[in-house]
Amino acid sequence: MKQVNLDELVDRVLVELAKQSSSSAKKEPLQAGAHSSDPIYFPEDKEMGVEKPKDRESLERAMSRTPARIGIGRAGTRMKTRSYLQFRIDQAAARDAVTKDIGEDLLRELGLPILQTKSADMQEYLMNLESGRRLSDESVRWLEQNGDKGKDVQIVVSDGLSTSAIEANIPDLLPALLQGLALRNISTGKPVFVKRGRVWVQDQIASIVKCKAVISLIGERPGLATAESLSAYMIYQPSAQTVESDRTVISNIHRGGTPPIEAGAYLAELLDDILRYQASGVTLARLRSR
Amino acid sequence: MKLSCVIRKQHYQFSSVKDVLAKASEEKSGDQMSRIGAQSALERMAAKVVLSEMLLSDIYENPVIAYEDDEVTRIIYDDLNLTVYNEIKHWTVGELRDYILSRKARMPELTRLSRGLTSEMIAAVAKLMSSIDLVMASQKMRYQAYCNTLIGEPGRLAFRCQPNHPIDDPEGILASIKEGLSYGSGDAVIGINPNNDSVESVTKLLVMSHEFIQRWQIPTQNCVLAHITTQMQALRNGAPISLMFQSLAGSQKANEAFGVSKEILDEGMELMLRYGTATGPNVMYFETGQGSEVSLDSHEGVDMQTLESRTYGFCRHWKPFMVNNVSGFIGPETLYDGRQMIRADLEDLFMGKMHGLPMGIAPTYTNHMYADQNDQEIAGMLTALAGANFYMGVPGGDDVMLSYQDTSYHDDASLREILGLRPLREFEQWLEKMGIMEDGRLTEYAGDLTIFD
Numbered sequence: 023m024k025q026v027n028l029d030e031l032v033d034r035v036l037v038e039l040a041k042q043s044s045s046s047a048k049k050e051p052l053q054a055g056a057h058s059s060d061p062i063y064f065p066e067d068k069e070m071g072v073e074k075p076k077d078r079e080s081l082e083r084a085m086s087r088t089p090a091r092i093g094i095g096r097a098g099t100r101m102k103t104r105s106y107l108q109f110r111i112d113q114a115a116a117r118d119a120v121t122k123d124i125g126e127d128l129l130r131e132l133g134l135p136i137l138q139t140k141s142a143d144m145q146e147y148l149m150n151l152e153s154g155r156r157l158s159d160e161s162v163r164w165l166e167q168n169g170d171k172g173k174d175v176q177i178v179v180s181d182g183l184s185t186s187a188i189e190a191n192i193p194d195l196l197p198a199l200l201q202g203l204a205l206r207n208i209s210t211g212k213p214v215f216v217k218r219g220r221v222w223v224q225d226q227i228a229s230i231v232k233c234k235a236v237i238s239l240i241g242e243r244p245g246l247a248t249a250e251s252l253s254a255y256m257i258y259q260p261s262a263q264t265v266e267s268d269r270t271v272i273s274n275i276h277r278g279g280t281p282p283i284e285a286g287a288y289l290a291e292l293l294d295d296i297l298r299y300q301a302s303g304v305t306l307a308r309l310r311s312r
Numbered sequence: 313m314k315l316s317c318v319i320r321k322q323h324y325q326f327s328s329v330k331d332v333l334a335k336a337s338e339e340k341s342g343d344q345m346s347r348i349g350a351q352s353a354l355e356r357m358a359a360k361v362v363l364s365e366m367l368l369s370d371i372y373e374n375p376v377i378a379y380e381d382d383e384v385t386r387i388i389y390d391d392l393n394l395t396v397y398n399e400i401k402h403w404t405v406g407e408l409r410d411y412i413l414s415r416k417a418r419m420p421e422l423t424r425l426s427r428g429l430t431s432e433m434i435a436a437v438a439k440l441m442s443s444i445d446l447v448m449a450s451q452k453m454r455y456q457a458y459c460n461t462l463i464g465e466p467g468r469l470a471f472r473c474q475p476n477h478p479i480d481d482p483e484g485i486l487a488s489i490k491e492g493l494s495y496g497s498g499d500a501v502i503g504i505n506p507n508n509d510s511v512e513s514v515t516k517l518l519v520m521s522h523e524f525i526q527r528w529q530i531p532t533q534n535c536v537l538a539h540i541t542t543q544m545q546a547l548r549n550g551a552p553i554s555l556m557f558q559s560l561a562g563s564q565k566a567n568e569a570f571g572v573s574k575e576i577l578d579e580g581m582e583l584m585l586r587y588g589t590a591t592g593p594n595v596m597y598f599e600t601g602q603g604s605e606v607s608l609d610s611h612e613g614v615d616m617q618t619l620e621s622r623t624y625g626f627c628r629h630w631k632p633f634m635v636n637n638v639s640g641f642i643g644p645e646t647l648y649d650g651r652q653m654i655r656a657d658l659e660d661l662f663m664g665k666m667h668g669l670p671m672g673i674a675p676t677y678t679n680h681m682y683a684d685q686n687d688q689e690i691a692g693m694l695t696a697l698a699g700a701n702f703y704m705g706v707p708g709g710d711d712v713m714l715s716y717q718d719t720s721y722h723d724d725a726s727l728r729e730i731l732g733l734r735p736l737r738e739f740e741q742w743l744e745k746m747g748i749m750e751d752g753r754l755t756e757y758a759g760d761l762t763i764f765d
Binding site for chain 2: 072074075076077078080081084085087088089090091092093094095096099100101105109110112113116117119120148149150151183242243244245246247248251265266267273274276278279280303304307308311
């Protein structure tokens with residue numbers, strides 16, 4: 023019995039030593055408190071928490087292949103303190119990101135006119151879906167007078183649930199998408215920004231500008247791994263009979279998913295298909311797989 | 313049928329069975345948004361009083377959406393056992409509650425009873441039940457199903473390993489599969505939500521997961537949670553599928569928005585029985601959750617909880633292996649906070665079981681909801697106590713593709729330990745063979761995905 027305990031102890035010491043030497047760089051900030059007034063710099067990278075992996079290199083490689091929280095080890099069956107706190111920090115940040123407002127300088131730089139929905143504020147936007155699905159009367163008038171009519175494609179950008187997604191992706195995505203469409207001789211109306219918009223506002227916009235297809239680039243609800251994820255919703259000639267499965271959706275556009283420039287090119291290709299097949303959503307998928 | 317009552321000297325009048333059901337529901341933001349919920353706490357109680365005196369035949373004769381107009385209603389009514397219904401149609405909803413909670417109602421009695429109840433009756437009785445009522449009634453019922461493993465045996469708790477990746481990278485997905493298995497998660501299914509819904513991409517993931525299961529001889533099933541028509545196409549092309557997935561809702565209009573119908577589900581199941589890789593007979597996996605009809609603007613004036621119950625009435629037609637409830641996945645416009653989410657989870661587990669379904673729960677929350685990890689863990693523990701068949705297993709509780717939080721591999725192992733529950737029989741033996749589990753507890757090797765190298 024004594025022997026076993028001693029072996030265990032030796033093992034544990036060896037593991038601790040190995041951990042300290044392999045991750046000393048990461049741990050340094052935590053220990054930097056030479057002066058008690060120095061703050062704690064809490065590490066943001068995933069911690070390898072498995073104490074004695076069968077193959078450390080293989081585990082490192084696996085951890086690098088996915089943003090998922092793997093290789094984090096356990097305390098009993100629970101998460102270790104560092105991964106638990108990291109999880110809670112990421113959730114707190116995501117929570118805060120929802121209520122952040124969009125920087126209007128960026129929209130000016132991108133030359134996007136700002137339209138409003140019927141949502142007066144974030145609370146109304148969150149709790150009343152209908153308010154984000156319709157443009158305000160003033161924006162309807164503006165679009166009727168100033169929108170480009172009868173084009174192949176109308177692009178709509180909207181903050182949705184994440185302004186960070188717009189800031190991080192649109193500066194690269196929008197030019198790539200416009201260029202991709204131009205190369206395919208697809209005409210586009212002047213893109214617009216819709217503040218606090220839901221996906222379905224695209225149906226109203228399409229009916230006003232009378233485009234063939236409409237694409238909305240909308241900030242997704244922030245996740246823990248990223249608050250910068252953007253989705254693209256596309257539909258061919260929406261009408262009163264439109265159902266959700268008529269929309270083609272590409273989600274997870276962000277640095278760690280489909281990068282914005284690549285997404286721009288891909289979306290142009292998809293829109294080309296939508297115009298060619300005169301269909302979107304499940305119908306398009308069926309026609310394409312034939 | 314009485315549609316009015318007096319409480320605290322105040323007269324309350326309701327317009328229909330549908331109105332009473334909506335106003336008797338516990339407070340939920342989705343019903344407020346549809347403007348069908350109770351306007352005050354006392355009005356809610358008045359509706360509960362009226363509901364408690366309502367006869368089951370009143371509910372039978374007044375489906376919340378007409379038989380002629382709605383496929384979900386037709387399935388519920390056509391699948392009903394009329395002999396059982398005729399035995400109980402003179403009961404009030406209050407008497408139904410007392411019977412369900414009584415000692416004489418054990419699983420065989422409740423199973424028979426469920427054959428004579430429409431989904432609206434089941435929703436109604438849940439509106440008269442408190443949290444402990446719901447847990448105690450749920451505990452009595454445990455429904456089993458067989459695909460490649462037997463799910464729902466007493467004393468066992470299963471998990472879906474959910475190894476999603478933001479761009480469907482097969483190596484990244486495989487890493488999360490290994491991690492999950494090393495925690496004992498994956499006996500319900502290895503189920504991947506694809507980011508790319510194309511037939512080619514979905515097929516690739518089906519082949520990858522199938523080959524991994526074959527190589528390590530894992531007693532489980534694979535599934536890629538694409539739209540059912542995508543999976544059907546993949547299956548026709550020869551892709552290996554052991555479980556077919558689809559999200560369902562409680563009105564025909566909402567199912568149309570999902571791009572699904574009885575006809576498509578019939579065809580999907582027929583294809584599975586002919587070309588699927590599983591033993592069966594239960595080869596379908598459905599996901600449901602309060603609020604989808606509201607967010608698709610197809611609630612038809614019916615409250616979220618009643619629609620959810622109707623979804624179960626629809627589901628049971630295809631004898632699924634798993635029905636997973638994901639109330640909380642949508643956002644604050646349907647379930648405002650942790651309190652509403654926990655209530656919905658308890659109601660849904662009870663209502664699913666009362667339909668005879670092999671129910672699992674995904675206590676989830678999104679980041680724009682007023683809920684956090686503590687609420688989620690409470691919902692997980694309570695529904696485990698109430699005897700859910702399975703939960704999800706997500707690395708670290710954070711789904712990096714769908715951007716929401718669900719039960720983690722750690723939570724899975726913890727729920728088993730808290731309640732002394734074991735993995736599914738065949739899978740437990742496999743875990744022991746792999747050295748991951750011993751006497752129902754994780755070994756020191758658990759949690760290391762490189763044991764699969």
